[in-house]
Amino acid sequence: MNDPDTVPPRPRLGVSRCLLGERVRYDGGHRRDDWLTQVLLPHVELVALCPEAEAGLGTPREPMQLERGPGDTQRLRGRESGQDHAPALRAWVDGRLPELEGPAGPDGYVLKARSPSCGRAVPVNGQREPGPGLFAAALETADPSRLLVDETALHDAAAREAFVIRLFALARLRERLATEWTAGDLSAFHAREKMLLLAHGRPDYDRLGRLVAAAGTRPRAELAAEYAEVFARALARGTTRGAHVNVLQHLLGHFREHLPADERAALQTAIEDFGAGRRDRMSVVRRLRERADALQLDWVCRQSYLRPAPDELLTGEDPANE
Numbered sequence: 028m029n030d031p032d033t034v035p036p037r038p039r040l041g042v043s044r045c046l047l048g049e050r051v052r053y054d055g056g057h058r059r060d061d062w063l064t065q066v067l068l069p070h071v072e073l074v075a076l077c078p079e080a081e082a083g084l085g086t087p088r089e090p091m092q093l094e095r096g097p098g099d100t101q102r103l104r105g106r107e108s109g110q111d112h113a114p115a116l117r118a119w120v121d122g123r124l125p126e127l128e129g130p131a132g133p134d135g136y137v138l139k140a141r142s143p144s145c146g147r148a149v150p151v152n153g154q155r156e157p158g159p160g161l162f163a164a165a166l167e168t169a170d171p172s173r174l175l176v177d178e179t180a181l182h183d184a185a186a187r188e189a190f191v192i193r194l195f196a197l198a199r200l201r202e203r204l205a206t207e208w209t210a211g212d213l214s215a216f217h218a219r220e221k222m223l224l225l226a227h228g229r230p231d232y233d234r235l236g237r238l239v240a241a242a243g244t245r246p247r248a249e250l251a252a253e254y255a256e257v258f259a260r261a262l263a264r265g266t267t268r269g270a271h272v273n274v275l276q277h278l279l280g281h282f283r284e285h286l287p288a289d290e291r292a293a294l295q296t297a298i299e300d301f302g303a304g305r306r307d308r309m310s311v312v313r314r315l316r317e318r319a320d321a322l323q324l325d326w327v328c329r330q331s332y333l334r335p336a337p338d339e340l341l342t343g344e345d346p347a348n349e
C-alpha cells in the first residue's frame with residue numbers, strides 16, 4: 028500500500044471497453060481514444076467495462092435506443108426486433124454495482140458518449156429529452172458526486188486537466204483511508220490538501236476540518252465515510268480563476284521571509300498575469316513549486332495543489348470555467 032504522503036497514488040479508473048480499442052460495439056467496432064489509452068492509462072489501474080457485452084447481448088448486436096416507458100421506466104429497445112433489452116442490462120448492473128461501489132471500486136469513470144448504456148446525455152425517445160444511459164444513470168444515482176465523464180469531455184484541455192486533478196485527489200484519499208490511519212494521519216492529509224480544497228470553496232474545507240478535529244471521538248468508519256463524502260462533493264464543485272488567484276497569493280505569502288523582494292515581485296506579476304488571463308495556471312504553479320523546493324519550504328512543498336498529478340498529465344491549461 029502506498030503511503031499517500033510520499034508516493035503518488037495510482038487511481039482506479041473505470042473505462043468503457045470500446046474506448047480502449049476493444050471490438051465490443053454493437054457493430055463489432057471500437058472507438059479507441061488515443062489520449063486515454065496512450066497518456067492516461069499508464070498512470071492508472073484500469074477497470075474495463077462493457078455493460079452490453081457483459082450482459083450477454085452478444086457482439087455484434089442490433090442497435091438500441093433509449094425510450095421512456097409507462098411510469099417513467101426506461102426501455103432499451105432494439106431497433107430491429109423491438110425487444111426491450113433493459114432487463115438484461117439492469118440485471119448486469121445489479122450484479123456489478125456492489126463491487127464497483129465497494130473499496131476496490133474505481134475512483135472515477137470515462138464512459139462512451141451517446142451510448143444508451145454508457146452515455147451521459149443520450150437521446151431518449153428519438154431526439155427528444157436527452158438523459159443518461161442505463162449504466163451511467165445507475166452510477167450517478169448511487170453517488171451524485173461521482174467523478175464520471177464521457178470521452179468527449181476529455182477532448183477539451185481545461186476539462187481534461189480538471190478531471191485528472193480530481194481523479195488523483197480522490198485516489199490519494201482512498202489510499203489514505205485504506206491504511207490503519209490515525210487522527211494525526213488524517214490531520215496531515217487534510218493539511219496537505221488545504222490549498223486544493225480552498226480552490227473549490229471554503230465551506231467544505233471548514234466542514235472537513237471539523238471532521239478531522241472529531242477524529243478519535245467518533246467511530247473511525249463513520250468518520251472516514253463522512254470525510255470521503257464531503258471531500259468528493261467539494262472537488263465536484265469546480266473552481267474559478269479568482270479562487271485560484273487567492274490560493275496562489277496565499278502560497279506566495281509563505282515566501283515572504285525567504286525570497287528577495289524582486290523575486291517575490293516577479294512571482295506576484297506571474298499570478299496577476301494568470302488572473303488577467305495572460306498566462307496559464309500550471310506555469311505559475313511550477314514556478315512556485317521550484318522556488319519552494321529550492322528553499323525547502325516544507326509546508327508549501329507538501330501542498331497537493333503544487334503536485335496534483337503527474338506533470339505529463341497536466342497541460343498547463345486553466346481548469347477554471349470563467
Ligand code: SF4
Binds near residue numbers: 139
Ligand atoms: S458504449 Fe458501453 S456498452 Fe457500448 S460498446 Fe462501449 S462499453 Fe460497451
